[in-house]
Amino acid sequence: MKWSSWLIRFFLERMQRLLWLVPLAMVGLFTLIRIAPVDPVQAYVGARVALVGPEQRQAIATAWGLNDPIPEQFLRWLGHLLRGDLGDSMLFNASVSEVIMARWPASLSLIGAAFMLAFVVGTSLGLIAAAYKGRWPDRIIRAFAITLAVSPGFWLALLFIALFAVSLGWLPACCSAPPGLTLGEVTWGERLRHLILPAATVSIVGIAPLIMHTRARAGGFLEGAAARHLKAHGARDLPLLLGPGLRHALGPALTVHLAGAGELIGGSVLAESIFSWPGLGEATVRAAKGGDAPLLMGVALATLAMVFIGNLLADLAAHLLDPRLRNRPLGEARRRRWGLSHESGSANMTGGQP
Amino acid sequence: MLRSLLLASSLATLLCVSPVVAAPPLVLAVGGEPEAGFDPIMGWGRYGNPLFQATLLKLDANLEMVGDLATSWTLSEDRLTWTISLRQDAKFSDGSQLTAEDVAFTFNTARDAGGLTDMTILKEARAVGPYKVELELKKPQITFTSHLVALGIVPKDHYGANYSRHPMGAGPFKLVEWREGEQLIVEPNPYWHGGTIPFPRVTFIFGDEAVALNLARSGAAQLVAVPPTDADMVPAGMHVTHVQTVDNRGVMFPTEPAGGTTDTGAPIGNDVTADRAIRVAINQGLDREALVALALNGHGTPAYGPVDGLPWDNPDAHVAGHDVAAARATLEAAGWQDEDGDGVREKNGVEARFPLVYPSSDSLRQALALGFAEQLRALGIIAEPVGASWDALARQMHSSAVVFGWGAHDPSEIYALYHGSFAGVDWYNPGFYRNPVVDAHLDAAQGSADFTSSLQEWKAAQWDGTTGFGAKGDAAWAWMVNIAHSYWISDCLDIGPLQIEPHGHGYPITQGLASWKWTCQ
Numbered sequence: 021m022k023w024s025s026w027l028i029r030f031f032l033e034r035m036q037r038l039l040w041l042v043p044l045a046m047v048g049l050f051t052l053i054r055i056a057p058v059d060p061v062q063a064y065v066g067a068r069v070a071l072v073g074p075e076q077r078q079a080i081a082t083a084w085g086l087n088d089p090i091p092e093q094f095l096r097w098l099g100h101l102l103r104g105d106l107g108d109s110m111l112f113n114a115s116v117s118e119v120i121m122a123r124w125p126a127s128l129s130l131i132g133a134a135f136m137l138a139f140v141v142g143t144s145l146g147l148i149a150a151a152y153k154g155r156w157p158d159r160i161i162r163a164f165a166i167t168l169a170v171s172p173g174f175w176l177a178l179l180f181i182a183l184f185a186v187s188l189g190w191l192p193a194c195c196s197a198p199p200g201l202t203l204g205e206v207t208w209g210e211r212l213r214h215l216i217l218p219a220a221t222v223s224i225v226g227i228a229p230l231i232m233h234t235r236a237r238a239g240g241f242l243e244g245a246a247a248r249h250l251k252a253h254g255a256r257d258l259p260l261l262l263g264p265g266l267r268h269a270l271g272p273a274l275t276v277h278l279a280g281a282g283e284l285i286g287g288s289v290l291a292e293s294i295f296s297w298p299g300l301g302e303a304t305v306r307a308a309k310g311g312d313a314p315l316l317m318g319v320a321l322a323t324l325a326m327v328f329i330g331n332l333l334a335d336l337a338a339h340l341l342d343p344r345l346r347n348r349p350l351g352e353a354r355r356r357r358w359g360l361s362h363e364s365g366s367a368n369m370t371g372g373q374p
Numbered sequence: 375m376l377r378s379l380l381l382a383s384s385l386a387t388l389l390c391v392s393p394v395v396a397a398p399p400l401v402l403a404v405g406g407e408p409e410a411g412f413d414p415i416m417g418w419g420r421y422g423n424p425l426f427q428a429t430l431l432k433l434d435a436n437l438e439m440v441g442d443l444a445t446s447w448t449l450s451e452d453r454l455t456w457t458i459s460l461r462q463d464a465k466f467s468d469g470s471q472l473t474a475e476d477v478a479f480t481f482n483t484a485r486d487a488g489g490l491t492d493m494t495i496l497k498e499a500r501a502v503g504p505y506k507v508e509l510e511l512k513k514p515q516i517t518f519t520s521h522l523v524a525l526g527i528v529p530k531d532h533y534g535a536n537y538s539r540h541p542m543g544a545g546p547f548k549l550v551e552w553r554e555g556e557q558l559i560v561e562p563n564p565y566w567h568g569g570t571i572p573f574p575r576v577t578f579i580f581g582d583e584a585v586a587l588n589l590a591r592s593g594a595a596q597l598v599a600v601p602p603t604d605a606d607m608v609p610a611g612m613h614v615t616h617v618q619t620v621d622n623r624g625v626m627f628p629t630e631p632a633g634g635t636t637d638t639g640a641p642i643g644n645d646v647t648a649d650r651a652i653r654v655a656i657n658q659g660l661d662r663e664a665l666v667a668l669a670l671n672g673h674g675t676p677a678y679g680p681v682d683g684l685p686w687d688n689p690d691a692h693v694a695g696h697d698v699a700a701a702r703a704t705l706e707a708a709g710w711q712d713e714d715g716d717g718v719r720e721k722n723g724v725e726a727r728f729p730l731v732y733p734s735s736d737s738l739r740q741a742l743a744l745g746f747a748e749q750l751r752a753l754g755i756i757a758e759p760v761g762a763s764w765d766a767l768a769r770q771m772h773s774s775a776v777v778f779g780w781g782a783h784d785p786s787e788i789y790a791l792y793h794g795s796f797a798g799v800d801w802y803n804p805g806f807y808r809n810p811v812v813d814a815h816l817d818a819a820q821g822s823a824d825f826t827s828s829l830q831e832w833k834a835a836q837w838d839g840t841t842g843f844g845a846k847g848d849a850a851w852a853w854m855v856n857i858a859h860s861y862w863i864s865d866c867l868d869i870g871p872l873q874i875e876p877h878g879h880g881y882p883i884t885q886g887l888a889s890w891k892w893t894c895q
Contacts (some may be wrong), residue, residue, distance in 0.1 A: 057765040065490065073790075074799055076492035083488025113410035113489075113538050120556055186588065193588040195556055199401050199595070200577040202551040203561055296581025298556035306409060 027146055030339075034332055042324065049320050050094050054311045060086060060110060060311035084110050097314065106321070111307060116318035121304060124322075126196055127299030130291065131284050133219035138226030138284075143273050145227075146234025147265075148333065151258040155301035161231060168231035173287050177294045184217060191217050194296040218295040222287045226280060233276050234357070235253040238269045272342030283332030285323055386827050391432075394787070397892035399575040403586030403598040404861075406578070406881025407558070411489075412549070413540025414526035415483050417490025418538070421878055423785070423885050425560060426467070427526025427543030428567075428584040430477070435871035435886070437685055437783060439519060440826065441546070443472065443527060446453045453514035453821055454520070460505040465565035466529045466547040467654065474501035479530040481509060481521075491525060514821040516828045517786035546571060547890035556580060571888055599880040602673045605860035613865055616858040619875040620684060620781035623742055624853035625730065627653050628805045638796055641773040642806060646728045647719070651708030652755065656852045657845035659701030659753045660746070665854050671743040673860055677853035678843055679836060683874050686785045686829050691837030692846030695731050701753050714755050719754040727756040729768050730776040734761030739777040742854055746777075771804040781856075781877035785832045789816050790842040791810050792835065792850060795841060807850040859883070866894035 022061035061080050065072045072080075081087055085096065100107050106116035149161040192198070192214050197206040221263055237263050247260055261269070289301030300319060307315040397595040413420045414427050421434065430444040439448070446459045481499035484491045495512045511518060532542055541549055546568055547560040558578040562571040579589060589595035591609045600614070608614045627647040634642035646652055662676030675682070678692035710719040710726055717724040728763060730747060732739040740761060747757040757775060767776065778801075780787060790796050792817050794808035812835050817833035836844040844851045859879040863869065868891040875882040 057763065062764075073494065074487075076490075077413055077492045079488040079494070080490075081488075111409045113413065113416050151778070181584075181588070186591065189592070193580060193592070194585040196553075197556075199557060199579050199589065200399050200559065200575065203553070211766070215392045266760060292555075294584075296556060296579070296585045298553050302555045302581075 032330075034335075038328065041328075042321075045093070045320065045324055046098075046317065050090075050097070050313065053311065053316055054090050054093075056311065058309070058311035060313070061086065063310040064110060073373075080216050093313075097317065105154065106318040109307070109312055109315040109318075111310045111312040111315065112328055116314050117187070119315060120300065120318055120322055121305055123300045125300060126297060127288060127292070129215065129221060130218055130297060130299060131281075131288050133215055134222035134226070134284055134288070136282070138223035138230060139274070139277050141354070142227045142230025142277070143224070143234045143270060144175065146231045146273070147238050147261050148258070148268065149231065149235040150238035150242060153235075155240075158235075161235075165228040165231040166225055173221055173224055174290050174294060176224055177217075177291060179295075180217050180221060189252060193217075196297055218291045218297050221291045222284055222296070225283050225287045226277060230273055230277060234269050234273050237272055238265055241265045241268045267341065271338060272340070275334045275338045278330045278334030282323075282327040285326065334346070377607055397572040399577065400573045400867075401577045401579060401589070401596075402527060402884065403579040403589055403595045403597040403631075404601060404883055405580065405586075406878075407580040410551075412541035412811075413489075413538035414524075414528060415480065415487050415489055415491055416538060419526045420490060420524055421876060421882055422524065423881070423887065424518060424524075424526035424543070425545055425547050425653060425884075425887075426541040426549060426563075427545045427634060428464060428472070429524065429526055430460075433783060433873065433885075437873060439523065443477070444522070447522065449824055451517075453483035453516075453823065454510040454511050456511075456518070456816045457502075458507045458522075459506065459507065461567060464544045464567045466532075466544050467542055467563040467565055468529075468532075469565055469741050470529065470531070470662075472527060472529070472544045473504050474507045474700045477501070477507045477527055477535070478531045480525060481507075483528075484521075484525060485534070487864075491521070493521065493525075493763060496521075500647040501518055503508050515786075515818050516825055517630075517784055517789070519825050520786065522858040523783075526850040533612055540871050547576065550575070557700045565737055566577060566888075568888055572892055573890070576887070596867050597869070598862050599883070600860045600862055602671045602858075602860055604892070605671075605673060605862075606689050608862055609725070609863055612862045615861050615863055615872075616673050617861065617872050618675060618683065619856050619859055619877075620681055621779065621857045621859065621875065621879065622680060622781050622853055623684070623777060623779045623855055623857070624677060624680070624851045625775050626771070626805050626851050627849075628773055628851055629653075629848070630805075632773065640769045642798070644728055644773050644775075645724055647725055647775055647805075649708065649710075650848060651704055651710065652726060653852065654693075654845065654851035655701040655704040655710075655753060656750065656755065657849045658695060659698050659749065660852055660854070661696040661749055663696065664749070665742060665745050668745045669738055670855060673858040675858065677856045679853055680780055680788055680791060680851070681832075682787070682853075682856055683785070684785075686832035686844075688836040688844065691846055691851075692832075693841055693845035698752055703756075705753065705879070710754070711714075717751070717754060718756050725756070726754060727758065729770070729774040730757040730759050730777070731762050731767055731774045732759065733764055733767055735763075738857075743777050746852075746854065768801075771801075772798060772806065775837045776804065779877060780807045783873075785819065785828070788832065788835065789820065792816065792857050805850060807843065807848065808849055809841060809843065811838070812848075815842075835855070841878075866892055868893050 062079065078178045099106055109116050111120050112119045145161050149158045152158045160279060178208050181193045186193045196211065196214050198210055242257060248261060288299065288302060291297065292301035293298045293305065388753065408418050410416050412426055414424055418424055427547050428443050430442060431439045432442045434440050443460050443464055444458045445461050455694065458475065460474060460512045466472055473887040478499040481493065481496060485493040495511050495515050496666045497512045499648060502508050524547065526543055530544060542739055546563055546566045548563045550559040550561050557580060557669050559786040561575050579595065583601055586598040587600060587604060588599045590612060605614055625762050628644040629642035629648055632643040632645050636642060643669045644770045666672060666674045666676060679687060679754050681687045705719060710721045712719045713846060730743050732743040750757050764768060790802040792803060792812055796802040797806040797808060798804065815831050815835035815838065821829045822828035836842045837846050841847045861883055870889055871888050873885055
């Protein structure tokens with residue numbers, strides 16, 4: 021089958037999925053926001069309740085279009101969306117796209133850094149654990165993975181702050197840059213220093229599954245016929261894994277990791293509020309508390325797009341790294357991929373047909 | 375004449391200034407980030423100190439109104455038109471002149487905007503000269519002065535859709551950079567009419583409370599707001615200041631007998647709290663000092679009314695409390711007896727028992743509700759504390775006692791809480807309290823010829839010698855505590871005299887920011 025025709029069919033299939041997924045998500049979310057017991061006007065007025073009278077509250081509700089029936093509000097929002105306009109955030113008094121664009125780079129750098137950190141740390145530890153299977157490095161790494169898997173992210177974040185920021189004073193406890201400096205005055209080195217703790221916190225969610233997955237995958241490879249043959253000729257485990265075994269282990273690891281991108285986004289919301297990181301997470305929490313429907317919908321669409329792209333990349337990466345997947349009909353390839361994400365499935369795959 | 379006076383006074387200020395100490399950039403962590411940006415028309419600056427914009431009047435440390443942009447302000451005979459003369463040396467931070475046109479534009483735009491500035495009372499603002507404005511109201515309302523104090527004036531020629539994120543005004547500071555959710559950097563406005571500011575730059579750090587504490591501990595911030603639980607663990611080089619406030623918490627009582635329902639079907643009234651004797655006895659018996667110690671770690675003051683210590687507070691209306699004997703006597707005299715000896719009083723077959731609702735998300739209000747209920751047992755009254763969501767609370771607040779919190783630099787708040795016309799309207803006067811004499815005092819206050827003469831009517835509404843909403847009169851509420859706001863302040867920073875702060879811990883401390891001084895070399 022030709023490359024290009026495969027790619028086109030692949031994208032068409034995905035677009036089809038997007039066509040029913042997006043409207044379903046939008047209607048569901050809008051309904052949830054509107055039946056939530058949050059009065060947006062009350063949330064907006066907050067403690068100023070004595071200074072903003074009933075007439076002014078009406079004026080605010082009218083300005084936001086809250087007096088119209090809910091289906092009408094939704095249709096109006098949809099109409100704007102079709103013209104490429106995400107509407108205006110009530111809380112932030114700015115267009116939703118502006119609010120998102122202002123915070124997007126910070127969130128993206130945090131999630132991106134965490135993504136890479138988790139991948140590098142998770143896969144390397146997984147490979148080492150596989151190479152020393154059953155011996156002490158493996159046991160330590162497995163214990164580490166299990167500890168990470170059961171530790172709540174916020175708790176680890178507080179631990180990091182207490183240790184690295186307060187006790188040792190090595191790393192800053194907050195923010196994306198030193199206080200009191202404008203963006204132009206901050207050096208790249210300073211920014212990286214500020215990124216370390218938040219990125220480490222967010223990456224935690226991704227590390228444990230990657231370690232275990234890579235370990236199982238690499239272990240399966242080492243037990244396969246090809247590896248046994250090479251070992252009989254004197255090759256050792258770790259060089260084998262870093263050489264021919266790497267391609268075998270990394271592809272599925274990347275797939276698992278990309279497919280889990282949604283969890284990283286969720287984790288970033290928490291890390292952003294703990295480290296006062298000026299990203300989308302903080303804004304999303306405020307929007308949810310304030311019943312700011314347009315902003316929440318905008319953020320949800322952006323997140324949906326990101327998770328979707330993550331999954332898409334995961335599939336693409338899997339196909340690119342594993343020629344066997346490309347050469348099968350699409351439906352079968354998909355079933356194959358799902359088999360991959362289970363450890364048992366991956367062990368079967370490594371059964372050893374060269 | 376006026377001009378020469380101004381000149382003389384500014385010369386005097388110049389001569390009095392002590393040798394200027396080079397001050398470092400200042401870093402503050404006091405919260406207060408306005409999500410909607412720095413547009414006064416949409417509500418920025420309602421808690422005072424709009425930073426970038428100048429206001430017509432401002433409140434000094436004693437909460438007296440003094441001129442800022444305004445050099446004189448007078449109310450017409452019919453109480454409908456304010457005539458305001460402006461200073462002629464006020465410039466926006468781009469160097470352009472601030473005129474009456476800008477003031478009229480600001481007020482008229484605020485009236486028409488659906489934001490947090492409630493200017494519905496304004497009929498029209500008119501520039502009647504280059505430096506003279508008339509503000510015409512729809513009906514007399516003396517508390518309109520709070521807009522003269524709070525509404526920052528925006529430049530007519532630069533006001534537009536992106537103003538809130540690129541503010542510009544005639545205030546003491548200009549915006550350098552706002553990284554939303556993280557920090558705001560401002561620098562002195564070189565054109566400001568109020569003098570020079572010693573700090574080359576001031577940075578406001580936003581975000582979690584813990585962030586502020588860590589910044590102070592590492593010496594990176596010079597002033598931070600701290601929660602009462604952490605307040606006493608002061609880092610080296612700083613001291614703690616507990617600022618007195620009207621950030622109060624009190625128990626609101628339904629004052630009507632049970633039976634009615636609102637339009638939405640929520641029950642109105644409570645037969646126990648409708649009896650004035652119950653409410654008065656609670657006010658007499660309550661040990662507020664104990665509540666301060668219990669719920670606030672001692673960082674607060676007893677609250678006797680909604681406006682303790684403000685210019686419109688009437689100390690004669692206060693009842694000291696902590697007098698169980700007097701409370702019992704009041705109950706006995708009204709016929710509340712414990713006939714069956716179960717520790718709870720009854721009258722005509724009704725037990726002295728009522729629900730006391732607090733928002734379950736607020737641990738402070740929970741602690742206060744439990745302490746309040748415990749103290750009432752000694753009087754033979756049972757308050758049953760119930761935690762509820764705000765939504766559920768809104769349905770129960772007309773028939774149950776509720777722990778609420780208020781506090782503003784504006785007497786219109788007591789109008790909203792106690793005037794009969796606000797009975798059952800939104801969150802105001804949920805107990806349906808009505809007293810024609812109190813209403814008359816409140817209306818007379820709003821119709822006063824000037825703010826000073828309104829003070830006596832505000833006070834009379836609390837207690838006029840025969841009646842009032844205060845504890846000596848109808849005792850419509852039992853106020854419990856005023857929460858002190860705690861701050862860690864660098865030992866090198868002199869922030870001058872402080873106002874009694876309103877509801878809202880943090881940003882109000884920056885009220886006098888432009889006159890803060892650095893005292894270290």
